[in-house]
Amino acid sequence: MTELSISRANRNTFQQTFIGLEYEATNDQPADLFSRACVEQYRDFSPHQFGYLFAQVFESEVLQEVALLEGVAFEELDSLRYQPTATIKNLAELVESSADLDVVQLVNLSAALISISRFGMAERLLVQAAAARTPLEAFETAMLEFVVSNRRDDGAASQRAFGRMRAAIETGAIPPDRVMDACAQGVVWFLKRRELSEADFDWFVATGTVLAEKPGLVEPAALSSWYRGIAMIPAAKGEVAATRRYMEHARDAARDTITKRPRAYEMHLMKTYHESSLKEHMYLTRDQDRAEESGRALIAIDPAWSPSYGELAEAYVRFGLIGQAAELFETAVRIGPPYVGHHLLQAARCRERAGDDELALAHYLSLVDAAEPSEDVISAALALARRLSHPARARLAAALDGHATTGSVTGREG
Template sequence: MPSSAWEGTFLMTAYQSVEFNRNAFHTTLLGLEYTESGKQPADIFSRSCVESFQDSDWTRFGYRFTQVFEDAVLQETAVLEGVPCDDLARLRHRPTQAMRRLGDAVDNRTDLSFVERLNLASALTSVTRLDLADTVLNEATQLARSNRERFEAAWLAFILANRREGGASSAAAFATMRDAIGSGDVPTGRALDACTQAVVWYLKRKDVTEDDFTWSVKVGNALAGRAEMHDASTVSAWYRGLAMLPAARGMPDKTRSYMESAWAAAEKSVKRSPQAYELNLIKTYYESSLKEHTYVTKDFDAAVAAGQALIDLDPAWSISYGELAEVHLRFGHLRQAAELYDRAVASGPPYVGHHLLQAATCWEKADTPQAALTRYEHLAALVPKNAEVLTRGLDCARRLSHPSLGAFTRALERLDGVRTTP
């Protein structure tokens, strides 16, 4: 995922004049619908996202989403489509029947019950309308009366806080969930979901308190045994999250033990219901395994095997190529990494800008300046006021005595003039 401010800037302006792969992810984020073409199925995220919206019973808790993206991904979608981002974010742009249905629900949300409003906020979250989801959720939270209702509202507030505000209000949301769990009114699987989130986000960036983290490990382990017979998907997520603890401590055997438990639970879930949501458990297992072998066991062959399994399972997902590229980059295989980042770009959204930048950087480091220059020229056309892109492009052009040397030089001079103007 993008890791710097200027990569985020790229996502806001990328591909304005360039052909791109209008893949299922793009059309799903745009309109909650997609059309499969050729023999390759749509990516698992898009399939699950659309299935959840089509099949969910909005009068019951439990709206399913597999992954929540940050606002920059919606900005990328808007630019690629040539639509003002605010029109997407506020749901003024409704190009499909599904999006019109979602928009009508937003327009008439005062007629909805608490649980229906919560499901509406969840559906908005699934397609990265995060500000609008937060608005709907805040209104719904005022209607919460039972411990279960307060838990579900706090659960979604926790998810949104991760993506919108760097987790600033995550601790408060988790405290509400913990109180509700203590009442005994929250189902085992949902309580385990909350414990998983606490463990993951404490280990990532300490979004919850140490006391809540310790409590979640203890309670989550107890709940996992009770949930195993009925909530295999929840159990799989729990063990993937728990594996982060020994991984952070450099304990490969314990990490693998938890990962094997995650795999077993994922397989059980897929056997019961081989739908996209359940397949995503296998996908996330491979994603976690790739990181396990890259950073914990440092086993290159095992990491590559996990990455290839990820691509084989979900070949339309651009991020998978980027993650396998990261493995090669970590182990010093620059050319292979560059080629995989190029494949990620060719696969389309999400993160086209990030993948293009990484491809350019890897080609440059692999001492292939012409390939790097081509990509920097592309980036420079898209983000003409980005000094780092221009400087990198200038360096490549200078090495090659390429005609673009003058263009990069003038672009930097103009940028310096703007920056030094009183």
């Protein structure tokens, strides 16, 4: 096993996309589904029509990690002053001239920024969009305000945003697909983090349930997200059969969507289904074989996506397969961001649990050398270095004494 490093890692398509909203794939470095969907959406969207699609939204820490790997100051990346591609230069020019944009254009431009985690700039544009006059404009602005708050400040402003979405929906002017999107988000983020009131949660559950029961009213893509969200309710109660029934509805709706539009965005719905199924079998059914089956399906649908290897690795850890987990975390590190620091930390911990102290220490040292790591990482590395009488123990002790708490690269979203 060769030593791994997160310092100036291979520039995979995710890193390229987060930096420049374009990528160049190769046989050795194929494009992951997120990057394909993100780049395609920016290339194809209509600025004068609502409907900018997100495959996935990442938190600011991911952009910080990408800045580290790229060797660029975070502020340069976050502000779009760093412009390595014509696409990102175009995006920066649109932001610069945003005073001339109407609400629809501002919302779409904000969505493009959110897709690559430029939340501060998106938030400023959404303030400009506060002049929203129609229910649809108010709804779409509030939806993005929720997304920004959810990823930037743990949902501090989410309750207000959900209240505004509900008010817009109650006018009857919001398309059913968008209503269902809001219902799905309301269910998920109430159960995860109570980001909306219980009264609004109940309302979104009831509204989504009625929409789902009307054949043909809602597009399968929105239905798939809804069923994955609503499955969390019986899952929280330990109701295996009901959870699986909703999950099968989610899978079938995703398949219907892919049949109609086999783009990267629609393929991402099936990937998300497998992610949810993996967690279902990790925490609810506790079925190791089915968890592994879901994890392998997750990797197969998008083998260039490092988090999928980390997801299956976490299942292996839960079922006590520490050596196999370590190998998967290490594979995730080799593929690169997002979450390369988190994956390397987990690989180090697994190697240490498996008694492979030399390799565990090598992983910890890679983390220590990459940036300002957390105190826990330095302490773990120092303990191993002392146990092995490794020459690094002196500098690790010094690093622990002068530890600074900023710049950790080992975090990931919950």
